[in-house]
Amino acid sequence: MIKKFFLYSAILFLFVGANTSNNKIEETENSTFLHEVSKLDIPYLQNNFVAFKEALAYKESRGKYTIVNTLGYLGKYQFGKNTLSRIRIHNTRDFLQNPELQEEAFIALCEINKWILRKDIKRYSGKTISGIEITESGILAAAHLAGAGNVKKFLRSNGTNCFSDAYGATIKMYLRKFAGYDVSVIQGNRKAHV
Structure with a gap:
């Protein structure tokens, strides 16, 4: 289903x-x-999890499953090889050719990030940091960009510690752009994998 x-x-x-x-x-x-x-x-x-993941995918790769960027990030959601290993995906060639696997990988990563950031989601959702209303979906999107640890640093420093990737995307951008989606379908799971 x-x-x-x-x-x-x-x-x-x-x-x-x-x-x-x-x-x-x-x-x-x-x-x-x-x-x-x-x-x-x-x-x-409208603002459900599917809309969230598709909006994020469009930002990451224009929704293309087989794309590899100049830094070696892979697929529709632009996964790094270390992240894929964490969720038990080791064959990047197969990963690029398997849309279903990429969708499952995205869900697994969201579950892991939600578990890691569960206290921060509870503590900061609804608050404003650096002029940005903090939401659960914004936090999960920022974690996809920068990693959960960098999102914790940003939130706990009241926005002064802000990660930026090699292309100039920042935690602030992702917190703002992906705010307000209903991602309650994702349950935190520190052992999530594909």
Whole structure:
């Protein structure tokens, strides 16, 4: 059931993404699209976990499963090799060719990060740091970018210790950009793996 839900949501995201890239969709196309989506019985994606993961994937790789960036980060969610090893994925070639494995890996990493950051999520959610309202989804997105340890440092330093990656993305950017999604479907699990 969950795999079917994620598959449908990925199809919806690809279809919407393909149509919205033109920036001008006529009213009739929107009506036709909504009618076709309703036939598929796909839930409306507003601020749920699927919308969160697809938004993050788009930021990371434009949603492309087989991409490898200039620093060697892999796949739709741009995993490092050390992170993949932690969740028991050792063959990066197979990983790049397996969308289902990449989706499972993302969920496992979210579960680990939620467990590591559980106290910080409870302590800081709803507060404002550096002009940014802190949310659970923002924290999980920032942990995906910078690692849970760097997110802890940022939160506990009241925003003065801010990680930036090689491309200039920061914890602050991710906290702001990915705030407000409902990620309650993810349960913290320090031993999560694929």
